[in-house]
Amino acid sequence: MLSYIYMDNKDEQIHIANILQGDSSAYRFLVEKNKKIIYSMALRILNSPQDAEDAAQESFIRAYNQLHTFKQQAKFSTWLCTITYRICVSRLKKPFYESRGMDDDALENYQDSADTPYKEMSDKEREVFIKKAIHKLPPIDALLITLYYYNDNSVGELAQITGLTASNIKIKLFRARKILEQNLKFLM
């Protein structure tokens, strides 16, 4: 696992070096590698597929333009997530922390799914159920959970991305985990 991450980062560094030397096509590798996490992150914050895609695209372009300022002490994805977070939050009409999680209709669907026995659920249905459980969280908690479990970001990196304090992030992660455990208990 460690060697995989090492190789991955090395590949990333090689591509970044190539881009900085003028080979813009090398950026395709970085877009392909990070597009899912960046899009998911934008979707968590903006709650609209179209807006999320626009914001994700803007994030990649801004990152490309500022690549010369990227210090390779941090992971490229962490740096990119920081840019995305700022772009998405600036696009919100109201403060991110005030935005609500799932709407009432979605909650109804969520309750319907919960009535279905776990063994009768297909993989797809299970996936939808877990996704909805995450969506049910407050948006900032859902975002932190996504980055923590998918992007393997540490608490320090999450603090860098969101601008929250490490202790605040720990509290939010703890709270989100408790809620998820509660809602996904029957999957065990």
Next chain:
Amino acid sequence: MKDDQLKKFIQSIHLDEPAASFTDDTMKIIAAQEELELHPSLLPFIEPEVLSEPGDAFSGKVMASIQPAKNKTAAPIITRKFILILSCAAFLALLFAVILSPSNSNEARDSTYLLHVNTSLQEPTLELIKMAGTVLPYFIPFSILLLVDYFFRTRREQLHFEE
């Protein structure tokens, strides 16, 4: 539920994906940007599909707005109208001076009309002449400077057009 189990559950679902053309669209914008060497602040205005082109006169207009300082000729401080007013004022002052000069007043002693004018205007005109005596030493060189400026700059403008 252990944290590892939760992690396993969460990682078992697929992340949301953008449209299939996402990477291509992004790379298209970057390639266009590289080609045109655009400033990053202009990027939000670029359409991913087509780059709009300005009209044929665009470059000319931009260059005209950049370079006017080079060919610009400064306008004279005073206008032609002001010169006319100045000339009239000078003519009237001269006429007044001629009428009220001591040599003329000797010749005019025989004329009753001029005598009448001379006596009726004597007090105010003496005051005016006193005032003019203090103002004229500044007014005359200043007027000359304005006139020189006018003729010099008008001449430069004519030369510029001839070029």
